[in-house]
Amino acid sequence: MYRYDQYDHKLVDERVAQYRDQTQRYLAGEISEEAFLPLRLQNGLYVQRLAPMLRIAVPYGLMSSQQVRKIAEISRVYDKGYVHFTTRQNIQLNWPKLEEVPDILAELASLEMHAIQTSGNCIRNTTTDQFAGVAPDEIEDPRPWCEIIRQWSTLHPEFAFLPRKFKIAVCGSEEDRAAFLLHDIGLQLVENSEGDIGFHVFVGGGLGRTPVIASSIREFLPKQHLLSYLDAILRVYNRYGNRDNKYKARIKILVKAWTPEVFAERVEAEWAHLKDGPATLDGTEIERMKSFFTAPQYLSFDAGETAADLQSLAKDNRAFSRWLDRNVRSQKQPGYSSVTLSLKPAGVAPGDVTDVQLETIADLADRFSFGEIRSTHNQNLVLADVAQPELFDLWQLAKSAGLATPSIGTINDMICCPGGDYCSLANAKSIPVAEAIQRKFDDLDYVYDLGDLELNISGCMNACGHHHIGHIGILGVDKKGEEWYQIQLGGSANSNAALGKVLGPSLSRQAVTDGIEKLLDVYVENRLEQESFLSTYQRIGIEKFKQRVYGTAS
Amino acid sequence: MAQLLKQGQVTVNNWQTLDTGTTELPSGNLLVPVELWQQLSLGAEQHSGEIGLWLDGSEEIEQLADLLIKAPVIGIRFSKFADGRGFSMARLLRERYGYQGELRATGDFIRDQLYFLQRCGFTSYEFDDSVDVAEASKSLNDFTDAYQVAVDQQVPLFKRR
Numbered sequence: 001m002y003r004y005d006q007y008d009h010k011l012v013d014e015r016v017a018q019y020r021d022q023t024q025r026y027l028a029g030e031i032s033e034e035a036f037l038p039l040r041l042q043n044g045l046y047v048q049r050l051a052p053m054l055r056i057a058v059p060y061g062l063m064s065s066q067q068v069r070k071i072a073e074i075s076r077v078y079d080k081g082y083v084h085f086t087t088r089q090n091i092q093l094n095w096p097k098l099e100e101v102p103d104i105l106a107e108l109a110s111l112e113m114h115a116i117q118t119s120g121n122c123i124r125n126t127t128t129d130q131f132a133g134v135a136p137d138e139i140e141d142p143r144p145w146c147e148i149i150r151q152w153s154t155l156h157p158e159f160a161f162l163p164r165k166f167k168i169a170v171c172g173s174e175e176d177r178a179a180f181l182l183h184d185i186g187l188q189l190v191e192n193s194e195g196d197i198g199f200h201v202f203v204g205g206g207l208g209r210t211p212v213i214a215s216s217i218r219e220f221l222p223k224q225h226l227l228s229y230l231d232a233i234l235r236v237y238n239r240y241g242n243r244d245n246k247y248k249a250r251i252k253i254l255v256k257a258w259t260p261e262v263f264a265e266r267v268e269a270e271w272a273h274l275k276d277g278p279a280t281l282d283g284t285e286i287e288r289m290k291s292f293f294t295a296p297q298y299l300s301f302d303a304g305e306t307a308a309d310l311q312s313l314a315k316d317n318r319a320f321s322r323w324l325d326r327n328v329r330s331q332k333q334p335g336y337s338s339v340t341l342s343l344k345p346a347g348v349a350p351g352d353v354t355d356v357q358l359e360t361i362a363d364l365a366d367r368f369s370f371g372e373i374r375s376t377h378n379q380n381l382v383l384a385d386v387a388q389p390e391l392f393d394l395w396q397l398a399k400s401a402g403l404a405t406p407s408i409g410t411i412n413d414m415i416c417c418p419g420g421d422y423c424s425l426a427n428a429k430s431i432p433v434a435e436a437i438q439r440k441f442d443d444l445d446y447v448y449d450l451g452d453l454e455l456n457i458s459g460c461m462n463a464c465g466h467h468h469i470g471h472i473g474i475l476g477v478d479k480k481g482e483e484w485y486q487i488q489l490g491g492s493a494n495s496n497a498a499l500g501k502v503l504g505p506s507l508s509r510q511a512v513t514d515g516i517e518k519l520l521d522v523y524v525e526n527r528l529e530q531e532s533f534l535s536t537y538q539r540i541g542i543e544k545f546k547q548r549v550y551g552t553a554s
Numbered sequence: 555m556a557q558l559l560k561q562g563q564v565t566v567n568n569w570q571t572l573d574t575g576t577t578e579l580p581s582g583n584l585l586v587p588v589e590l591w592q593q594l595s596l597g598a599e600q601h602s603g604e605i606g607l608w609l610d611g612s613e614e615i616e617q618l619a620d621l622l623i624k625a626p627v628i629g630i631r632f633s634k635f636a637d638g639r640g641f642s643m644a645r646l647l648r649e650r651y652g653y654q655g656e657l658r659a660t661g662d663f664i665r666d667q668l669y670f671l672q673r674c675g676f677t678s679y680e681f682d683d684s685v686d687v688a689e690a691s692k693s694l695n696d697f698t699d700a701y702q703v704a705v706d707q708q709v710p711l712f713k714r715r
Contacts, residue, residue: 010699011697014698015697017696018693018696035635035666039666151711152701154701155670155697155701157700158641158645159638160641161637161667238638238639238641238642239642273650278709279702282713284712285712285713288712
């Protein structure tokens with residue numbers, strides 16, 4: 001993984017000092033609320049319903065075991081002993097004290113972490129595939145590019161006060177595991193007909209009130225031009241994005257208003273001035289960045305023997321076999337697997353993890369995954385590069401720490417925002433809905449029979465829980481002071497990204513789980529062999545689901 | 555705005571800013587609206603002081619640039635500090651159109667933006683009387699180095715590491 005040199009260290013240290021001074025001036029009444037707002041947001045600090053919330057950056061979801069131990073310690077000393085993993089691979093502390101935030105940032109800086117630009121109208125954390133570097137379908141490891149973008153976007157002097165927040169995702173493989181078409185800029189590593197690797201550039205995707213799938217504006221951008229081209233996109237947006245109405249301020253609205261073709265022309269015209277300028281990347285820098293993301297010392301195993309051993313363990317142990325099926329996936333490196341540690345046991349807010357669990361995870365990473373941990377946009381953690389003969393030991397340890405719920409990719413692995421329990425924007429609670437669903441569908445055989453099913457829950461239309469792209473999406477709405485839930489069907493975040501359709505009138509909290517059960521019944525009754533929920537929905541349409549839930553005559 | 559931070563020093567602002575719609579020119583150094591600047595620069599009027607111009611971050615400067623860069627001072631006015639268009643405009647004036655004169659931030663910017671403003675090519679900053687400008691000027695030095703190319707540094711950090 002990337003390691004700081006003296007320049008990176010100095011920059012984050014200076015950022016801590018700057019923010020400490022800003023906090024002191026705010027507490028002394030020398031900075032107005034209005035002026036302090038963007039300053040604290042650009043350091044990840046929100047003021048929430050019950051307490052401030054601090055969002056810590058996890059650049060492209062990659063952490064070392066030392067960093068995870070530090071997070072555990074911070075959560076114990078400065079918070080209530082647990083943290084939350086977000087859909088943008090970041091970490092949130094729910095109960096820090098505003099006046100202690102500078103100290104927290106200093107602790108983070110000591111281990112090469114920060115909260116820079118995790119909120120506010122600026123360029124946010126760049127996200128990517130949690131299986132970067134190990135995915136069998138990868139064209140190129142996206143992480144060096146994410147780090148190049150991280151450095152370019154960090155304290156960029158021109159783009160700190162954009163019309164609205166700005167999110168970039170990089171996808172390095174054929175299958176999309178980064179939801180890159182739902183970002184302000186989505187970059188897909190592609191190979192052109194000459195065999196060169198570059199970027200297919202998409203702009204204007206996003207969720208929120210106006211969900212939009214990103215449009216292609218350039219099919220092939222040679223690598224060395226990445227930063228000057230990003231500068232051109234951001235400059236066009238910074239100058240022409242809507243600043244009068246925050247609900248029309250995202251780049252997606254500008255791209256729609258101009259059309260993607262016109263937007264692309266404007267970017268190209270701007271880029272003509274910047275192309276081949278000083279921001280142009282050279283081979284030395286690209287190689288330097290790649291040198292941080294090299295393969296660990298893999299061992300070679302007797303593949304046949306390993307497979308036989310696992311098979312026999314799985315045969316004797318149903319729980320282990322389930323975990324292998326759902327939580328373990330193969331890598332491009334033979335003999336190694338990537339293990340998803342579930343942060344979705346029933347009864348715990350999805351994505352929440354305690355300080356003690358974090359320390360266990362760090363220990364597991366040291367023992368099994370070369371000291372590295374990855375966070376996922378589905379709010380789980382991944383240990384990559386686990387030697388297959390070690391899987392059984394890892395499973396036992398993960399299980400006793402409550403991290404081996406074998407439900408990855410099933411209905412119980414839902415994405416869920418913090419909702420009305422924490423967030424001051426929410427119209428409704430989301431965590432209790434997630435829990436009710438997990439408790440309702442606790443029969444694992446049934447859950448496995450349902451197969452791959454993405455269920456996403458947002459507590460308001462800002463869509464932090466990605467309800468638009470769930471196969472089943474649940475959106476909390478406020479009806480005269482009561483919490484109701486709208487159901488959407490057919491969303492998808494993969495390469496054929498699609499936005500869900502509203503099923504019908506919203507349901508009361510009590511009716512949601514029954515409603516979901518009816519949807520699942522329709523699926524089970526109508527599916528063809530091996531057909532997923534999403535495919536069945538796409539084939540039979542929304543009507544049958546609607547009739548079952550609302551009881552209307554067919 | 556009575557105080558001016560320029561080249562790291564606090565000085566008295568001896569430039570007067572004229573609002574849009576003004577036609578009579580008072581004596582002394584003036585920052586005039588961009589429309590008036592266009593008229594004046596065509597006529598080359600006699601005036602006792604120097605004349606510069608100011609514009610909003612939203613101005614389309616592409617067509618005007620040849621005329622603008624002759625000004626001894628260009629003020630970019632921030633209508634709200636959160637409106638970041640002035641940062642792009644400053645870089646365009648400096649890097650694309652080669653403006654060499656004084657580039658001044660006016661209006662609703664805040665001291666915590668000074669480091670970024672400076673990087674984008676601003677060289678002076680107007681503050682009202684309530685601000686301790688000497689104290690505020692510390693924010694010019696919030697950081698000692700930066701990753702990106704900007705007006706103050708044309709060699710990216712990755713070529714200097």
